[in-house]
Amino acid sequence: xxxSFRSGFATFVGRPNVGKSTxxxxxxxxxxxxxxxxxxTTRRAIRGILNRPTGQLVIVDTPGIHKPRTLLxxxxxxxxxxxLGDVDVIGFCVPATxxxxxxDRRIAASLDGYPxxxxxxxxxxxxxxxRDQITERLIEVDALREDWAAVIPLSALTRDQxxxxxxxxxxxxxxxxxxxxxxxxxxxxVEDRIAEMIREAALDGVRDELPHSIAVVVDDVAPREDxxxxxxxxxxxxxxxxxxxxxxxxKGSRLADVGKRARVGIEELLGTRVFLxxxxxVAKEWQRxxxxxxxxxx
Ligand SMILES: Nc1nc2c(ncn2[C@@H]2O[C@H](COP(=O)(O)OP(=O)(O)OP(=O)(O)O)[C@@H](O)[C@H]2O)c(=O)[nH]1
Ligand SMILES: [Mg+2]
Numbered sequence: 001x002x003x004s005f006r007s008g009f010a011t012f013v014g015r016p017n018v019g020k021s022t023x024x025x026x027x028x029x030x031x032x033x034x035x036x037x038x039x040x041t042t043r044r045a046i047r048g049i050l051n052r053p054t055g056q057l058v059i060v061d062t063p064g065i066h067k068p069r070t071l072l073x074x075x076x077x078x079x080x081x082x083x084l085g086d087v088d089v090i091g092f093c094v095p096a097t098x099x100x101x102x103x104d105r106r107i108a109a110s111l112d113g114y115p116x117x118x119x120x121x122x123x124x125x126x127x128x129x130x131r132d133q134i135t136e137r138l139i140e141v142d143a144l145r146e147d148w149a150a151v152i153p154l155s156a157l158t159r160d161q162x163x164x165x166x167x168x169x170x171x172x173x174x175x176x177x178x179x180x181x182x183x184x185x186x187x188x189x190v191e192d193r194i195a196e197m198i199r200e201a202a203l204d205g206v207r208d209e210l211p212h213s214i215a216v217v218v219d220d221v222a223p224r225e226d227x228x229x230x231x232x233x234x235x236x237x238x239x240x241x242x243x244x245x246x247x248x249x250x251k252g253s254r255l256a257d258v259g260k261r262a263r264v265g266i267e268e269l270l271g272t273r274v275f276l277x278x279x280x281x282v283a284k285e286w287q288r289x290x291x292x293x294x295x296x297x298x
Contacts, residue, residue: 003054004175005054005055005056005175005176005177005178006054006055006056006170006171006173006174006175006176007055007056007057007058007173007174007176007177007178007179008057008058008087008088008089008173008174008176008179009057009058009059009060009086009087009088009089010057010058010059010060010087010088010089010090010091010169010173011059011060011061011062011083011084011087011089011090011091012024012059012061012062012090012091012092012093012122013062013065013080013084013090013091013092013093013107013111014064014065014092014093014094014104014107015039015064015065015066015094015103015104015107016039016040016041016063016064016065016066017037017038017039017041017064017095018064018093018094018095018124018125019093019095019124019125019156020042020061020062020064020093021033021034021035021041021042021046021061022035022156022157023091023093023122023124023154023156024046024048024059024061025048025156026156026157026159026162027048027050027057027059027162027165027166028048028049028050028059028185028186029050029185030048030185030186031265032046032048032061032185032186032188032193033046033048033061033196034196034197034199034200034203035200036200036203036204036211038203038211039064039066040063040064040066040073040076040211040212041200041203041211042061042062042063042064043063043072043076043298044063044079044192044297045060045061045062045079045082045083046060046061046186046188047059047060047061047186047187047188048060048061048185048186049179049180049184049185049186050166051178051182052166052170054170055170055173056178056179056180057166057169057170057173058179058180060083060087062079062080062083063076063077063079063080065077065080065103065107065110066103067103070212070287070288071287071288071289071290071293072212072286072287072288072293072298073287075293075298076298084111084113084114084117085114087114087117088116088117088118088172088173088174089117089118089119089120089169089172089173090111090114090117090118090119090120091119091120091121091122091165091169092107092108092111092119092120092121092122092141092144093122093123093124094121094122094123094124094137094140094141095123095124095125095129095137096123096124096125096126096128096129096133096134096137096153097125097128097129097133099140100137100140100141100144104144105144108141108144108145109144111145118149118172119145119147119148119149120148120149120150120151120152120165120168120169120172121141121142121144121145121148121150121151121152122151122152122153122154122165123137123138123141123151123152123153123154124154124155124156125155125156125157126153126154126155126160126161127155127157127158127160134153137153138151138153149168149172150168152164152165152168190221190269190270191218191221192218193269194218194221194232194234194266194269195216195217195218195234196216197262197265197266197269198216198218198234198236198258198262198266198276198278199214199215199216199236200262201258201259201261201262202214202216202236202247202258202262204258204261205254206246206247210238210243210246212287213238213239213240213243213286213287214236214237214238214247215236215237215283215286215296216234216235216236216237217234217235217237217296218232218233218234219233219234219235219279220232220233221270223272224275228272228273229272229273229274229275230270230272230273230274230275231274231275231277232266232274232275232276232277233277233279234276234277234278234279235278235279235280235281236255236258236278236279236280236281237280237281237282237283237286237296238280238281238282238283239282239283239284239285239286239287240282240284241282243282244280244281244282247280248280255278255280258278259276259278262276263276
């Protein structure tokens with residue numbers, strides 16, 4: 001008898017910065033979601049697809065759940081809620097290196113609201129944790145709910161235990177055909193992926209509330225005639241003039257650096273050389289403005 005094919009949707013939840021996007025990328029095998037050491041890096045529901053002979057997993061990467069301080073924050077939490085209502089498997093993530101806190105407890109308890117989904121507890125970042133810390137975290141997280149289908153420690157960075165997680169998630173999926181054709185890793189548009197690569201480069205080295213204030217919109221992607229070159233124009237949007245000055249840097253040095261770093265990934269994605277034109281604009285308090293948020297796709 002041949003094993004049946006399984007397919008379905010999975011998502012990782014947890015506080016900002018616990019490693020959800022890094023884990024998604026590691027499982028999918030390609031960088032589809034940007035990551036950073038700043039909380040609230042992910043702002044969209046990004047689908048990544050993982051194929052195995054026995055099944056297909058569609059992993060939906062979502063923003064971390066946090067106490068919202070802006071309208072954007074509220075919308076991001078709503079987005080996570082929506083995704084959670086749709087998936088077959090929820091992986092609840094806590095980092096091995098940090099004690100479980102009230103935020104983690106609240107998120108774990110909120111999973112009661114999604115009775116249809118099977119739940120897995122995941123202890124992340126084991127590569128930077130002591131053995132005792134990992135054990136402590138496993139015990140702590142295990143006690144948070146009675147219905148964990150599995151409790152798995154892993155490292156997305158060293159890929160330790162990723163296969164165990166994949167097998168476990170596949171086993172929990174319903175029987176069914178592949179939902180995406182072979183070879184598709186994400187349904188994100190090229191423009192969206194480019195915008196996120198630029199935002200990732202722009203996040204590097206900025207502090208305090210500035211990471212939250214940055215949004216990126218791709219204005220144009222155009223292959224140049226008779227040349228192995230694509231022109232990409234994008235706007236980096238911030239909330240205040242003072243932030244604009246920081247992003248641009250002295251004599252434009254910081255912006256040039258952002259462009260240089262973002263271009264590497266964009267060239268790889270497009271398979272051509274790229275001219276990247278970056279323009280910095282101010283949209284006052286866009287995180288709190290429904291009209292601006294709509295325009296930015298939130
Ligand atoms: N050492 C180590 N670091 C990791 C691992 N996974 C993630 N990180 C780091 O943790 C930070 C946060 O990772 P992300 O994947 O962006 O976290 P996230 O949960 O998606 O965060 P939000 O999108 O803000 O909710 C980054 O600096 C990662 O490099 C891991 O397995 N080991
Ligand atoms: Mg993320």
